[in-house]
Amino acid sequence: MTAVEQPLASPPGAAGGSEPRLATPEFEAAAVRQESRRGFLLALPAYAYLVLFFAVPLLIVVEYSFATRNRFGGTDLSGWNLDSYAKLAEPIVRDILFRSIWLAVLTTAICLLIGYPFAYYLATRSPVVRNVMLVFVMIPFWTNFLVRNYAWRVILGHDGPFTQTTEFLGLGEHEFLFTPTAVVLGLVYGFLPFMILPLYASIERIDARLLEASRDLYASGWQSFRHVLLPLSMPGVIAGSILCFVPSLGAYVTPEILGGAKTTLLGSYIVIQFLEARNWPVGAALSFVLMAIMLAATIVYFRKGGRTL
Amino acid sequence: MSTAVEPRGRTKFLLSLNGWLVYVFFYAPIVLLVVYSFSASRNVGTWGGWTLDWYGDFVDNRTARSALSDSLKVAAISTVVSVVLGTMAALALERFKFRGKQVFDALLYLPIIIPDVTMAVMMLLFFSQFFDAVNTVFGLSLRKGFGSVVASHIAFSISFVSVVVRARLAGMDNKMEEAALDLYATRWKAFRYVTFPQIIPGIAGGALLAMTLSLDDVVITQFVAGPGLETLPVYVFGLIRKGVTPLINAISVVMLVASMTLVALSLLFERTRGGDRAQ
Numbered sequence: 001m002t003a004v005e006q007p008l009a010s011p012p013g014a015a016g017g018s019e020p021r022l023a024t025p026e027f028e029a030a031a032v033r034q035e036s037r038r039g040f041l042l043a044l045p046a047y048a049y050l051v052l053f054f055a056v057p058l059l060i061v062v063e064y065s066f067a068t069r070n071r072f073g074g075t076d077l078s079g080w081n082l083d084s085y086a087k088l089a090e091p092i093v094r095d096i097l098f099r100s101i102w103l104a105v106l107t108t109a110i111c112l113l114i115g116y117p118f119a120y121y122l123a124t125r126s127p128v129v130r131n132v133m134l135v136f137v138m139i140p141f142w143t144n145f146l147v148r149n150y151a152w153r154v155i156l157g158h159d160g161p162f163t164q165t166t167e168f169l170g171l172g173e174h175e176f177l178f179t180p181t182a183v184v185l186g187l188v189y190g191f192l193p194f195m196i197l198p199l200y201a202s203i204e205r206i207d208a209r210l211l212e213a214s215r216d217l218y219a220s221g222w223q224s225f226r227h228v229l230l231p232l233s234m235p236g237v238i239a240g241s242i243l244c245f246v247p248s249l250g251a252y253v254t255p256e257i258l259g260g261a262k263t264t265l266l267g268s269y270i271v272i273q274f275l276e277a278r279n280w281p282v283g284a285a286l287s288f289v290l291m292a293i294m295l296a297a298t299i300v301y302f303r304k305g306g307r308t309l
Numbered sequence: 310m311s312t313a314v315e316p317r318g319r320t321k322f323l324l325s326l327n328g329w330l331v332y333v334f335f336y337a338p339i340v341l342l343v344v345y346s347f348s349a350s351r352n353v354g355t356w357g358g359w360t361l362d363w364y365g366d367f368v369d370n371r372t373a374r375s376a377l378s379d380s381l382k383v384a385a386i387s388t389v390v391s392v393v394l395g396t397m398a399a400l401a402l403e404r405f406k407f408r409g410k411q412v413f414d415a416l417l418y419l420p421i422i423i424p425d426v427t428m429a430v431m432m433l434l435f436f437s438q439f440f441d442a443v444n445t446v447f448g449l450s451l452r453k454g455f456g457s458v459v460a461s462h463i464a465f466s467i468s469f470v471s472v473v474v475r476a477r478l479a480g481m482d483n484k485m486e487e488a489a490l491d492l493y494a495t496r497w498k499a500f501r502y503v504t505f506p507q508i509i510p511g512i513a514g515g516a517l518l519a520m521t522l523s524l525d526d527v528v529i530t531q532f533v534a535g536p537g538l539e540t541l542p543v544y545v546f547g548l549i550r551k552g553v554t555p556l557i558n559a560i561s562v563v564m565l566v567a568s569m570t571l572v573a574l575s576l577l578f579e580r581t582r583g584g585d586r587a588q
Binding site for chain 1: 408413558561
């Protein structure tokens with residue numbers, strides 16, 4: 001970070017009399033300005049690109065969310081109103097919103113329950129074992145998301161390996177496919193690595209002597225977890241939960257592949273508004289609400305001391 | 310950085326059991342998918358002896374082949390552009406101070422946290438208006454297609470590339486650059502001969518991430534592709550919605566192998582950059 005000041009600040013002292021012009025305040029000010037311009041020019045291409053292809057589209061979404069759908073399925077941009085947002089309170093949309101939030105919360109909770117012990121276990125292994133284990137967590141994280149969901153479709157499908165297994169074990173025929181259970185299963189499968197990695201990063205940093213000290217002072221395993229380990233790993237818990245919750249709430253691919261027609265979620269509902277129902281204002285308003293939730297979650301995360309995503 | 314307290318007894322057993330179960334959970338579906346892709350049965354998920362027929366189908370399927378080549382073209386172009394822009398952005402943010410830096414930093418973070426669906430909606434509305442405006446002003450007849458897909462992929466990849474490169478730059482000692490500058494290297498020379506060689510692993514990691522994201526994307530591409538273009542994930546997604554077939558199994562395994570190759574490469578680069586991660 002301080003790279004800018006240092007090379008500029010050091011020459012007057014370091015180079016001394018050999019470069020007297022560096023010592024003048026005017027020159028330093030000019031040099032600072034030049035550095036600032038260089039930095040700006042370096043950032044400019046990406047900056048301009050993101051303004052045109054990200055910030056402007058974002059504003060257009062906001063604009064559309066205040067617009068009205070006309071009789072022909074088009075959108076009238078003149079005459080701003082809050083109708084689309086009012087529509088969000090209607091039972092159908094409200095149910096979808098609540099169902100999506102509920103499934104996202106459930107996914108996050110399950111990821112946390114499985115991920116926390118796993119991350120702790122990972123942190124207690126020797127460095128070599130740990131690296132190997134981490135690699136095998138990273139692989140699904142990088143593997144094509146669509147394919148990973150499709151794999152569950154095959155497994156849970158009619159007469160698929162899952163049904164065959166339950167029948168073989170004498171548990172009778174169970175079909176999960178096209179139920180909310182299957183969606184949560186798919187979401188957990190998809191986002192568990194997002195929970196494990198930040199949890200591991202924060203547990204690994206904890207000084208083990210603190211845990212030892214708590215045990216030396218007669219804390220039970222549970223007490224030492226509850227009062228030492230958990231509070232210290234809170235940044236990881238928050239980061240992991242946000243990284244799980246955010247994509248689960250906006251999920252589209254997983255519910256489309258594993259969920260049924262009865263379990264429409266937010267992501268699918270938005271897509272329907274654009275590609276089928278042609279009610280762009282409502283779709284835009286919903287996308288905006290979704291984004292606002294994400295932003296709020298991210299701000300909470302940074303406030304709680306999270307530094308990188 | 311020390312190892313946490315080693316669990317004992319029942320806790321230890323439960324923790325390691327949980328560990329094994331997580332790995333079974335992660336890998337069983339992938340392994341099963343690969344195995345079933347060689348099954349001769351027309352009914353997906355039922356075993357019917359070994360065959361390579363479905364892979365043959367994939368090779369013979371003209372639509373699938375053109376979707377694959379479209380995917381690769383989109384991924385290649387968007388990766389190259391986003392790596393250049395993302396690296397420049399990372400350098401500017403890590404090594405310079407300039408006006409508007411904070412706004413830029415925030416703008417750069419947004420594409421990472423925004424949900425796919427919202428991004429897809431943004432791009433759809435933007436390109437509808439953008440092409441309308443351009444077409445009326447210049448009398449052209451531009452439509453959504455290859456260009457809009459590449460532009461959208463670049464828009465979400467720049468941020469990921471810059472995060473990865475910034476992590477590398479932040480973990481790097483800048484004394485070498487300072488030494489080069491003190492020894493009268495120009496800013497460009499200091500970058501070219503000192504900084505750049507050291508951040509290559511970061512740039513490569515960012516490039517692989519950008520490529521993975523581009524090859525993974527379904528929703529955004531589906532929204533901005535228009536009728537003229539279909540990438541492989543969009544094609545496969547469409548097929549899955551109609552019902553599962555052995556052909557999808559085969560295509561999925563091909564995509565799986567492609568992403569595994571990318572992971573293997575990225576882990577190789579990870580090794581050379583000493584363990585700091587893109588998270």
